[in-house]
Amino acid sequence: MSDKIEIDRDTWVLVLTGAGVSAESGIPTFRASPDGLWENHKIEDVASPEGFADNPALVWRFYSERRAKAKSVEPNPGHHALVALEEKLGDRFLLATQNVDGLHGRAGSRRLVEIHGNLFKTRCSTCERDPFDDEDLYASNEVPGCGKCAERGDFGLLRPHIVWFGEMLDPRDLHRISRFMANAPKLLFIAAGTSGAVYPAAGFVNNARKFGARTVLINADAADNGAEFHRWIQGKSGAVLPELFDVR
Ligand code: APR
Secondary structure (H helix, E strand, O other), rough: OOOOEEEEEOOOEEEEOHHHHHOOOOOOOOOOOOOOOOOOOEEHOOHHHHHHHHHHHHHHHHHHHHHHHHHHHHOOHHHHHHHHHHHHHHHHHEEEEEOOOOOHHOOOOOEEEEEEEEEEEEEEEEOOOOOEOOOOOOHHHHHHHHOHHOOOOOEEEEEEEEEOOOOOOHHHHHHHHHHHHHHHHHHEEEOOEEEEEEOOOHHHHHHHHHOOOOOEEOOOOOOOOOHOOOOOEEOOHHHHHHHHHHHH
């Protein structure tokens, strides 16, 4: 790799990851297959409130399959490199991920914001109960009901704690990310393994530049928002990230 990225003592590092960072663990990315379909369904249709209202059993089958896949794979050197960087930088580091596979957490990332949710958390689509840990895989025609609703004689369907297409991200997550950018004496923004196709994550690079950030994209292919970055390192995150940082 040509040259490392120097991180001096007053530089804070914000990293955004996407599906490409989990690809080397064996989890398929979203826009790799030209048709981008799952069981002949457009993902946008399944991962949506409308899709859940229309066929909750299909949606639970989709997420149960993704849960089983994510449980069957391991974090890769790209995930571990970001844990090592967090250990060196402490509160000068923050990782925002679009990935819901839980691999950053399993690798040891703690300063982590899962802006699109997590496959292994479930919540009720009706009551305000907190999301809870759930690794269960649901049979093809099973739709879990909410026990808290049932205790009150109500009825509520459980749903994956995932931000679906058309839904808003948690404002607390976005606030934490924007505060990090604003408080950084010097900001380095790195995006890795993301096509820059989905907002607001694809706009983080623009926000970071408003705070004077150096911006670097690490991606196997050109990204939709690639022109917004000062530098593009074309490559696999599992190979690039472990060799990239020179923390002073
Ligand atoms: N290393 C680096 N980049 C890679 C690798 C790799 N090993 N493998 C693939 N890539 C790149 C691809 O070139 C692609 O640009 O990762 C990117 C993955 O892009 P997407 O599949 O669009 O995934 P992502 O950007 O995370 O999608 C964002 O869209 O579907 C929704 O909510 C979902 O979080 C997801 C969001």
